[in-house]
Amino acid sequence: MxxxxxxxxxxxxxxxxxxxxxxxxxxxxxxxxxxxxxxxxxxxxxxxxxxxxxxxxxxxxxxxxxxxxxxxxxxxHFNLAEEMASTIGKLRQEAKIASDLNAKREFNNTAGAIEALLQQLR
Incomplete structure (x- = not known):
């Protein structure tokens, strides 16, 4: 100092x-x-x-x-669309509950990808 x-x-x-x-x-x-x-x-x-x-x-x-x-x-007799509908519903529900924006986006993206995959099967 x-x-x-x-x-x-x-x-x-x-x-x-x-x-x-x-x-x-x-x-x-x-x-x-x-x-x-x-x-x-x-x-x-x-x-x-x-x-x-x-x-x-x-x-x-x-x-x-x-x-x-x-x-x-x-x-x-196996209907993949019906089976995956419950998975998509659960993913959408988790997206609503999640507090992290990245997690919400990831849940929605995954659900969307599964839906797009199912659309290609029809």
Missing amino acids: NQHLHSYEIPVSRNKTIPEIIEDKKAALDLATEAVNSISTQVDRLSSARDQYQKDVNDVRDGLLATIRESKQICT
Whole structure:
């Protein structure tokens, strides 16, 4: 507490020369260009990964639909739509009860996905 820095400097403004300004702007442009290229590469990688995940999801969905169709042929008295209606109802009820918005969204998304799957079966 007894030691303090006492600086007796007077700020002086210094004018930059045009070559210095150009060099600073060029360095900022190079840095921004490098960032854009890096982000563009990342976007391309993420896009290809997303496409691959979407293909995988579609393959799983198609396999699930085929399996459900086969099970409908084996068990003629089994009605998947009626069985899943109760599951959809429970998911919608949980969505109403849940206090977390992400949980509500997830319950509703899952119920919607099951309904969409059932629509494809009809």
